[in-house]
Amino acid sequence: MNLINPLKKYLPTREEIAQYRYLHIFGDGLKQPEVWAFKRQSVAKGIAIGIFCAFLPMPFEMVPATFLAVLMGGNLPFSIAGVWISNPVTWIPLYTPCYLLGAKIIQLQPIALSEISLLQAGSHYVALWLGCLIVGVSLSITAHFLTSFLWRSQVRQRWKNRRGDRKKAATLKSHKKR
Numbered sequence: 174m175n176l177i178n179p180l181k182k183y184l185p186t187r188e189e190i191a192q193y194r195y196l197h198i199f200g201d202g203l204k205q206p207e208v209w210a211f212k213r214q215s216v217a218k219g220i221a222i223g224i225f226c227a228f229l230p231m232p233f234e235m236v237p238a239t240f241l242a243v244l245m246g247g248n249l250p251f252s253i254a255g256v257w258i259s260n261p262v263t264w265i266p267l268y269t270p271c272y273l274l275g276a277k278i279i280q281l282q283p284i285a286l287s288e289i290s291l292l293q294a295g296s297h298y299v300a301l302w303l304g305c306l307i308v309g310v311s312l313s314i315t316a317h318f319l320t321s322f323l324w325r326s327q328v329r330q331r332w333k334n335r336r337g338d339r340k341k342a343a344t345l346k347s348h349k350k351r
Contacts, residue, residue, distance in 0.1 A: 207246040213324040219248030221317035223255015228309030230268055230301050234259060255316075268301060275304030 207215050219242055226238040234256045242252035259267055276283045281300050 205243065205246065208243055208249045210248065213321055215246065215248040216251050217317045217320040218245055219251030220255050220320050221313040222247045223252040224258070224316045225309045225313035227256045227259035228271065228305045228312065230305050268305065271304035271308045272297070272301045273304065274307060275300035275302065278303060
């Protein structure tokens with residue numbers, strides 16, 4: 174079953190996107206065919222970009238996700254959808270392990286959430302960013318390869334099914350001739 178085709182009918186066309194004047198900051202990048210292509214490499218890049226940007230501890234992660242998708246030729250809808258794993262509900266479970274990793278790397282004693290103050294937040298923000306960048310890069314690379322693998326295995330399965338269908342048809346045809 175192809176999972177991409179049902180999604181295509183909900184996406185705007187390039188012409189519809191061009192009508193939005195506030196998107197001029199992306200230039201002609203939104204008109205690139207690979208940004209809207211539903212091909213294995215484009216989708217895998219888009220998912221990887223979205224997951225990477227989801228781990229950026231900042232507001233409006235969709236803006237860098239859009240810039241990176243245009244710059245790297247990733248699928249824009251999947252890039253933006255990948256960012257949605259990060260939201261105010263998921264921030265604590267998403268960023269806490271990243272912060273702890275970053276604090277361990279720079280040998281900073283982690284502090285409890287109840288003890289954090291504005292002065293302490295600055296030095297601990299570095300630990301958060303470091304951990305988020307490491308986890309974001311690792312997970313985005315993993316997502317890229319996993320997406321490519323799943324896409325290829327789906328294509329192989331379709332080839333195998335078609336080959337089996339052709340063999341069945343040929344067998345039935347030869348039985349009818351007898």
